[in-house]
Amino acid sequence: MDNISLLTMAPVLNVQLLVDGLLIGAIFALVAYGLALVWGVTSVKNLAQGDFVMMGGYIAYAMTLYGIHPLYALPVSIVVMFGFGWGLYKAVIYRVVDKDLFTSLLATFGIAIVLQQVLNLIFGPEVMIAESGFETGQYLDGGLTVSNIKVLGFVLALLLAVAVVVFMKKSRMGQAIRATSQNARAARIMGIDTDKVYAFTFALNAAICGAAGVLIAMIWVIQPYYGIGYSIRAFVIVTAAGLGNLPGVIMAGLGLGALEQFGSFILGAEFQQAIVVGLLLIILIIRQVQQSRHRQVVQ
Amino acid sequence: MSASQKTMLLYAVVLISGVAAPFVFPNYIAQIAVLWMMILFALTWDMMGGQMGYNSLGNIIFFGVGMYASAIVQIGLYYDVAEYTSHSGAVKVEYDWFQYMLGIGLGLIVAAVASVVVAVVLGRILLGLRGPYFAIGTLGAAIAAGELVGAWDYVGGGGGVTLPTFPGTGDQRSLFFYFSLFALALATFAFLKWLYSRRYALAVNAIRDDEDKAMAMGIHTLRYKTVAWAMSAFFLGMSGAVFGNMTGFIEPLEIAFPTITFGIFMVLMALLGGKGTLWGPVLGAVVFHVIKELTWTYFLGWQWVALGMLIIFNVAYFQQGILGWAQEKWPDFFGLTVDKSDTREASDEAAREVSS
Numbered sequence: 001m002d003n004i005s006l007l008t009m010a011p012v013l014n015v016q017l018l019v020d021g022l023l024i025g026a027i028f029a030l031v032a033y034g035l036a037l038v039w040g041v042t043s044v045k046n047l048a049q050g051d052f053v054m055m056g057g058y059i060a061y062a063m064t065l066y067g068i069h070p071l072y073a074l075p076v077s078i079v080v081m082f083g084f085g086w087g088l089y090k091a092v093i094y095r096v097v098d099k100d101l102f103t104s105l106l107a108t109f110g111i112a113i114v115l116q117q118v119l120n121l122i123f124g125p126e127v128m129i130a131e132s133g134f135e136t137g138q139y140l141d142g143g144l145t146v147s148n149i150k151v152l153g154f155v156l157a158l159l160l161a162v163a164v165v166v167f168m169k170k171s172r173m174g175q176a177i178r179a180t181s182q183n184a185r186a187a188r189i190m191g192i193d194t195d196k197v198y199a200f201t202f203a204l205n206a207a208i209c210g211a212a213g214v215l216i217a218m219i220w221v222i223q224p225y226y227g228i229g230y231s232i233r234a235f236v237i238v239t240a241a242g243l244g245n246l247p248g249v250i251m252a253g254l255g256l257g258a259l260e261q262f263g264s265f266i267l268g269a270e271f272q273q274a275i276v277v278g279l280l281l282i283i284l285i286i287r288q289v290q291q292s293r294h295r296q297v298v299q
Numbered sequence: 300m301s302a303s304q305k306t307m308l309l310y311a312v313v314l315i316s317g318v319a320a321p322f323v324f325p326n327y328i329a330q331i332a333v334l335w336m337m338i339l340f341a342l343t344w345d346m347m348g349g350q351m352g353y354n355s356l357g358n359i360i361f362f363g364v365g366m367y368a369s370a371i372v373q374i375g376l377y378y379d380v381a382e383y384t385s386h387s388g389a390v391k392v393e394y395d396w397f398q399y400m401l402g403i404g405l406g407l408i409v410a411a412v413a414s415v416v417v418a419v420v421l422g423r424i425l426l427g428l429r430g431p432y433f434a435i436g437t438l439g440a441a442i443a444a445g446e447l448v449g450a451w452d453y454v455g456g457g458g459g460v461t462l463p464t465f466p467g468t469g470d471q472r473s474l475f476f477y478f479s480l481f482a483l484a485l486a487t488f489a490f491l492k493w494l495y496s497r498r499y500a501l502a503v504n505a506i507r508d509d510e511d512k513a514m515a516m517g518i519h520t521l522r523y524k525t526v527a528w529a530m531s532a533f534f535l536g537m538s539g540a541v542f543g544n545m546t547g548f549i550e551p552l553e554i555a556f557p558t559i560t561f562g563i564f565m566v567l568m569a570l571l572g573g574k575g576t577l578w579g580p581v582l583g584a585v586v587f588h589v590i591k592e593l594t595w596t597y598f599l600g601w602q603w604v605a606l607g608m609l610i611i612f613n614v615a616y617f618q619q620g621i622l623g624w625a626q627e628k629w630p631d632f633f634g635l636t637v638d639k640s641d642t643r644e645a646s647d648e649a650a651r652e653v654s655s
Contacts, residue, residue: 106566288428
């Protein structure tokens with residue numbers, strides 16, 4: 001608990017943690033938005049979300065091995081992961097879309113295991129980083145250090161989020177996706193190929209995750225088994241914000257990022273995962289209380 | 300042979316082969332002992348997931364709780380636990396027969412009680428969640444449990460605890476743990492067979508089919524759910540206590556709370572065999588364990604990929620499980636009658652009767 005007094009004595013540390021948390025939280029929000037998209041449209045709860053992120057990260061890492069700057073991996077990862085997501089939908093997900101909810105959860109859990117093991121077999125279990133070679137900026141008389149790549153990652157995450165939102169609002173496919181999520185049956189009657197919409201949504205989510213993975217590989221570290229942490233973070237954010245609530249997802253993402261930074265600073269870095277999981281349990285309990293209250297009102 | 304004679308014969312075969320197995324295959328005692336534990340895992344998971352529709356991904360918590368509770372009792376009987384664990388295995392604990400058996404006997408009881416208490420407390424928190432939220436919540440609880448025990452210095456933290464050494468010879472040791480797990484699996488099966496013939500099973504199945512309607516019919520659903528979870532925790536806790544002593548060394552992430560190994564295996568075995576039946580989980584556990592041992596031996600390095608593929612294949616293409624598939628294929632053998640009143644054949648037959 002000594003670290004709490006440290007925070008009160010050196011206020012600039014608070015700013016440092018907050019900035020770090022917000023910058024990373026934007027990427028959490030991006031991943032969570034992808035999850036909410038798939039959840040809302042196909043009602044598949046994708047437990048392999050974090051492993052898609054890791055795949056994107058390893059694409060960036062693999063490109064640095066050939067001397068290509070990881071920023072160029074962003075479009076590559078988006079395209080590759082889009083194709084991968086489409087293929088995965090056609091192979092597995094379409095068989096579980098209309099099954100009960102636990103089935104899709106377990107199927108994506110199986111996918112997560114396969115992905116992390118394949119990544120482990122290809123790249124080994126070491127912690128990796130895609131070196132981007134950006135400077136570290138000093139602010140507030142050296143009290144606040146922010147590496148420029150984090151700022152760039154934050155901006156790119158925002159741009160990607162805006163691009164996806166504009167796509168959903170304006171494009172033909174985006175409209176079809178929204179129609180299907182509102183009422184799949186009615187959409188089908190109106191001539192929308194809902195199966196294609198599902199496949200596209202799942203692929204779009206994989207592409208979003210791939211982009212987020214490239215950013216994380218540059219800013220933080222990647223490791224084959226770190227995926228589950230991102231999956232749980234995405235679930236925390238989506239259950240806290242609710243489906244179809246984009247401002248909520250962004251706020252929850254930023255909040256989670258900041259909370260994690262503060263929590264792991266105060267309690268120690270080894271508690272980082274326990275903090276996220278604990279938060280998930282607390283949010284689930286709050287939801288449960290709300291639900292039971294709702295049921296009582298209905299009664 | 301009548302149906303009851305057939306079942307008696309089946310039980311006799313299982314019993315005799317279970318007793319004979321360690322003497323016929325002395326090199327595989329450990330693997331067969333784990334097979335009995337896997338059967339127990341699948342059966343206890345199915346109590347929740349198959350019969351009640353509450354798919355838990357975190358039942359492994361009770362396994363770990365039982366393991367640690369028993370370890371604390373066994374060491375704490377004659378030593379100071381905190382002092383012992385702080386030496387992290389440097390001090391060897393030598394017990395004589397009486398001390399060892401007393402420790403493990405008390406350990407089993409405490410393990411069962413501790414697991415039941417944890418199940419009731421967790422149940423108050425988690426059992427109000429429905430569907431996928433329950434699955435994710437229990438998964439989170441299991442991961443958190445491993446992390447928390449890993450940070451708890453009293454029980455050795457992430458470094459783990461070495462358990463007292465078995466006083467007898469190596470052969471006696473493996474036979475002792477083999478028959479302990481065998482007896483636990485048999486007890487679980489017998490208990491569930493009795494339980495599923497009671498009114499309890501009807502209530503629990505009603506919760507699976509439609510919880511709100513079950514509640515409206517006057518079933519106290521939360522109480523039933525908590526009792527079901529506590530019962531599966533009871534057996535899981537004891538199996539954890541025995542397994543911890545069998546490996547001789549326990550640590551939080553890989554042995555006591557292995558969420559993505561044992562924790563997922565139990566789900567997979569029940570699904571593979573056919574959930575919601577008594578024999579399905581048993582069958583699934585046997586098939587799965589054989590597949591697992593083979594892949595671990597012959598595809599080392601790729602075993603996890605094979606396992607993930609098996610999960611995907613199982614849930615995406617083979618939902619009904621082995622027993623479910625067999626029941627669909629040969630309903631007569633299982634004494635099931637198929638209602639054909641809505642099928643084409645039935646209407647054809649009816650048309651023929653009218654015309655003749």
